[in-house]
Amino acid sequence: MQDLIISIRSIATLWILTAFLYPLLIFLIGQTAFPYQANGSLLTNAQGEVVGSALIGQTFTDDAYFLSRPSVIAYSEGEEANPTGISGGSNLAPDNPELFEYIQAEAQRLRSEGIEPTADLLYSSGSGLDPHISPAAAEAQVERVAQARGLSADEVRSLITQNTDGRFLGIFGEPGVNVLSLNVALDNL
Structure with a gap:
């Protein structure tokens, strides 16, 4: 049961990092440093x-x-x-x-x-x-x-x-x- 809880926490942590935080960081960098390129x-x-x-x-x-x-x-x-x-x-x-x-x-x-x-x-x-x-x-x-x-x-x-x-x-x-x-x-x- 403890392994299952660790696995679920790891998946949730990685999901938040890769599906939300990383894309948000890249979006903010693009809009701040390269707005012309980031917007097409x-x-x-x-x-x-x-x-x-x-x-x-x-x-x-x-x-x-x-x-x-x-x-x-x-x-x-x-x-x-x-x-x-x-x-x-x-x-x-x-x-x-x-x-x-x-x-x-x-x-x-x-x-x-x-x-x-x-x-x-x-x-x-x-x-x-x-x-x-x-x-x-x-x-x-x-x-x-x-x-x-x-x-x-x-x-x-x-x-x-x-x-x-x-x-x-x-x-x-x-x-x-x-x-x-x-x-x-x-x-x-």
């Missing part, structure tokens, strides 16, 4: 309306906006939206003919829009949710966006520079341009 890294437009998260990619089709990475999921927009928030790649092998046909068609579509295809404008990320493109992919779209908005290419390039994230700690990863923050900056001009 939400971006707003000039009117103060939330337009998306800096962490999740979105589809842009208008010539006045930079294109983001393609995704095999429908993000959270339109009739084909994915309400469950599931992420993922296409799971097509590199030698799959469907992938090859898709890449060829996408490259042709980009060229018809005056964009020289780059890898990140042709291939989706592993999660399908990556909000960044490379500076080279952004540069490939400068003329199209500048012309659609009536801006000079230098003005658009300046915004690209302002919205380019550097390497993590200066050494890890590659620089990337957050497409949503860049497009919001374009709208705010």
Whole structure:
């Protein structure tokens, strides 16, 4: 009987620690030290309306906006939206003919829009949710966006520079341009 009481006390203590106190501590640390990140890294437009998260990619089709990475999921927009928030790649092998046909068609579509295809404008990320493109992919779209908005290419390039994230700690990863923050900056001009 004594072993049963000790077991019940241990379970109750661990349950209170792991189900209540630890999550509460992490919540308080997040809200105090990192409120922007803890609340979804939400971006707003000039009117103060939330337009998306800096962490999740979105589809842009208008010539006045930079294109983001393609995704095999429908993000959270339109009739084909994915309400469950599931992420993922296409799971097509590199030698799959469907992938090859898709890449060829996408490259042709980009060229018809005056964009020289780059890898990140042709291939989706592993999660399908990556909000960044490379500076080279952004540069490939400068003329199209500048012309659609009536801006000079230098003005658009300046915004690209302002919205380019550097390497993590200066050494890890590659620089990337957050497409949503860049497009919001374009709208705010």
